[in-house]
Amino acid sequence: MAPEPLPNVLEITPYVPGLSLETGYKLSSNENPLGCSPAARDAALQGLTQLEVYPDGGANLLRNAIGERYGIDPERIVCGAGSDEIFQLLARAYLQAGDEIIQSEHGFLVYQLVAQQSGAKTIKVPDVDMTAHVDGILSAVTEQTKIVFLANPNNPTGTYLPFEEVRRLHAGLPSNVLLVLDAAYAEYVSKNDYSSGLEMAGSLENVLMTRTFSKIYGLAALRLGWAYGPAKVIDAINRVRGPFNVNALAQLAGIAAIEDDGFTSKSAEFNRRELARLSEAIESTGLKVYPSVANFVLVEFPSEGDYTAEKADAALQKDGVIVRDVKAYGLPNCLRISIGVKEANDQVISTISTFMAAR
Numbered sequence: 001m002a003p004e005p006l007p008n009v010l011e012i013t014p015y016v017p018g019l020s021l022e023t024g025y026k027l028s029s030n031e032n033p034l035g036c037s038p039a040a041r042d043a044a045l046q047g048l049t050q051l052e053v054y055p056d057g058g059a060n061l062l063r064n065a066i067g068e069r070y071g072i073d074p075e076r077i078v079c080g081a082g083s084d085e086i087f088q089l090l091a092r093a094y095l096q097a098g099d100e101i102i103q104s105e106h107g108f109l110v111y112q113l114v115a116q117q118s119g120a121k122t123i124k125v126p127d128v129d130m131t132a133h134v135d136g137i138l139s140a141v142t143e144q145t146k147i148v149f150l151a152n153p154n155n156p157t158g159t160y161l162p163f164e165e166v167r168r169l170h171a172g173l174p175s176n177v178l179l180v181l182d183a184a185y186a187e188y189v190s191k192n193d194y195s196s197g198l199e200m201a202g203s204l205e206n207v208l209m210t211r212t213f214s215k216i217y218g219l220a221a222l223r224l225g226w227a228y229g230p231a232k233v234i235d236a237i238n239r240v241r242g243p244f245n246v247n248a249l250a251q252l253a254g255i256a257a258i259e260d261d262g263f264t265s266k267s268a269e270f271n272r273r274e275l276a277r278l279s280e281a282i283e284s285t286g287l288k289v290y291p292s293v294a295n296f297v298l299v300e301f302p303s304e305g306d307y308t309a310e311k312a313d314a315a316l317q318k319d320g321v322i323v324r325d326v327k328a329y330g331l332p333n334c335l336r337i338s339i340g341v342k343e344a345n346d347q348v349i350s351t352i353s354t355f356m357a358a359r
């Protein structure tokens with residue numbers, strides 16, 4: 001008999017990343033169209049001169065830099081190879097067969113994947129207006145619930161839960177349930193009633209906030225993320241992570257990136273302008289654009305006829321634009337379009353306008 005993996009492993013549907021193009025515009029993975037901080041790039045290049053040396057297993061300088069930037073205790077930060085790795089480590093430390101996690105219906109798919117690896121079940125709670133529904137989540141809690149994952153803002157919907165709603169969610173959870181606030185797009189949000197969860201993760205025993213360098217910092221290739229939360233949770237993650245889980249180039253670039261506020265604000269400002277421009281232009285063709293606070297928009301197409309998401313996707317591809325189909329998120333009539341460089345957004349507007357007008 002051949003070696004057999006665990007049955008729950010065979011149930012996993014592998015994550016399908018955004019498609020790439022040889023030429024044209026890739027608007028399928030929410031990457032930063034402005035690239036990354038030049039200082040971060042220089043730091044990574046500098047790191048190339050010492051490839052024989054193991055990285056700092058504790059990512060100490062990076063955690064100090066993050067701590068300094070946010071005014072938080074570096075001892076309560078742990079870094080990972082992307083926030084995806086943090087989710088995996090959480091599953092390893094907190095989930096086993098029979099356990100449940102809760103996430104929103106159209107929430108980020110990686111949570112479900114990591115739960116499956118541990119044999120845990122994912123309960124998906126219906127959204128209201130494409131937004132996570134606090135009361136729904138609370139009523140889904142059972143004795144088996146171990147983690148509630150909330151992407152805020154959420155990918156792929158682009159919507160967010162105001163601070164007070166996140167507070168209310170936490171207040172309704174049993175104290176043994178870990179609330180993970182995934183704030184991958186926090187730096188893009190400019191709403192007075194939004195909070196990344198930094199204060200909650202700093203003061204509550206069952207709240208963890210995760211962040212990433214893949215989005216506004218433009219360092220997706222290096223795989224770097226971090227989590228901040230109660231000492232006990234950070235300790236558990238540290239016990240299950242690999243001793244050198246974050247590579248040296250990522251650590252060097254991350255330090256430079258987090259110190260380069262100029263690049264971050266330039267990226268946020270560019271995104272604000274282009275997000276508004278793209279949203280308005282697509283809406284003016286008669287399509288539904290969900291209000292986004294992140295660096296992408298979710299566009300809804302009619303479910304049948306000449307204007308379907310599938311046909312729009314084909315038209316965009318023909319014009320050299322790759323966007324994300326979100327069937328796997330239960331949104332077969334939608335496309336998720338990342339904000340790109342100006343010319344890319346121009347192309348999206350032009351293709352969708354022609355597509356909608358031609359029929």
Ligand SMILES: *Cc1c(COP(=O)(O)O)cnc(C)c1O
Nearest residue numbers: 082083084108155184212214225
């Ligand atoms: C992109 C994204 C992340 C970041 O993942 P990394 O592994 O850090 O690249 C995390 N959460 C959500 C919701 C995302 O969209």
